[in-house]
Amino acid sequence: MRYEYKFYVHRNKIPLLRNIILTKLKLDKHVDSSRKHYTVRSIYFDSIDLRHYYEKIGGLKHRKKVRLRGYDYNPDSIVFFEIKRKYEEPGMKNRFSTNYYNALEMFRNRMISKENEDLNKFFFQIMSYNLRPIVNVIYDREPYTEIVKTQNNLRITFDKNLRSVAYPKIDELFVDDNIKPAMLDYFILEVKFDDYLPSWVRNMSESLSLKRESASKYVICIDSQKSIVKQSRFAYLRAEQI
Template identity: 30%
Template sequence: MKEKWRQELKYALTEADSVLMASRLSAFMQRDSHLHGRKEYVVRSLYFDNLYDKALREKLSGVAVRDKFRIRYYDYDQSFIRLEKKSKRYSLGHKYQCRLTAEEVERLLQNDWEWMVEDARPLVRELYLKMKLETFRPSVIVDYRREAFLYEPGNVRITFDRNVRSSRNVRAFFQKEVPTVPVLLDGKCIMEVKYDDYLPDVVSRTILTAKNKAQAYSKFAACRING
């Protein structure tokens, strides 16, 4: 199956603007199935970097071709955990992913990762090589509340990430009440727009007021710097 690379746009909005924008989008977009009738769900991610801050430096320098690894789960539910590699090629993004168990993550957090070398999942073996050869290790926990919308034409997904917080206590990844610090002190919300080959006009016109605020924002970088 051919890899599908998607366009990605990011906008920094005030909380009030994000609420207004979400209200407008809800008139014609469907809410993400992860919401289960709620307005938002919690996303917790564990990002990797090496001793020289390679992933952070590449992001801050605007390197056009780069990858970053993370482990993610939702609403503190340890029964569904994913290892993800987020690849960026200029303005296009692609996400590779596979499932992990809570036990595997715990072993990794305890620096027990030799089991990964012959694992059947290619992404697990790739992360092992990054850890073995490039000294990549868990570097920061990133928490936030997400509101998400879907629109089938163009395969559009728009998310609003609020209350972005971080923790350097990576071994507390599965602790629900791990102490975190806010990284968006001005109350900003991050709106991300992802789509395949085209952005439908109805979506483009709805987000028009935010277009002058597009920026290369990274929750990972913000949490590494300010957390």
């Protein structure tokens, strides 16, 4: 179980936030210190009538997202089959990792594994609900982690330059053609922890007048891609007539 708080923040507050956070946390060791970020890419799968999208905006307490996630611009890197589940407040995640070329082969064969339940659950969702690639959500993540690791496992990230590509193919996870910006002046501040929200984080958010939001990157990108919403509504109307 993992807790996740999100805030919309104007880009002009980044220097101040960095100064505060660096008194308590450190830049993630996996990040190039000169860039201060890595790029996250996630192809989200949904039904043709956007069932997962409408569950989210409808405030359904038990919901899920199905995605293929990779990082930066390296097709040779490890990618992740993920099902992100939300049961009211805490979240859970089923995750299976492999290299990108193996992942493409698995999609071609709808590969079922006798050894990995998480991979089986992923393809069960894909096949049972006829899910298809809807949008590639892309952003630059600036991550901060605990200086000394604790059971709370606190992590704070600045998720910047949110953008997306509509209706990507599975082999286009690392392709930026026809990319569309989703938020220009704001970024999403994410705070993740296992047990409790530290008082200094609460004080920081209150001093900067930050308000907790749902801030779903998937929803934001779908809303910015008007063709996706329009097509899903058409599909819903057709289904109602059948």
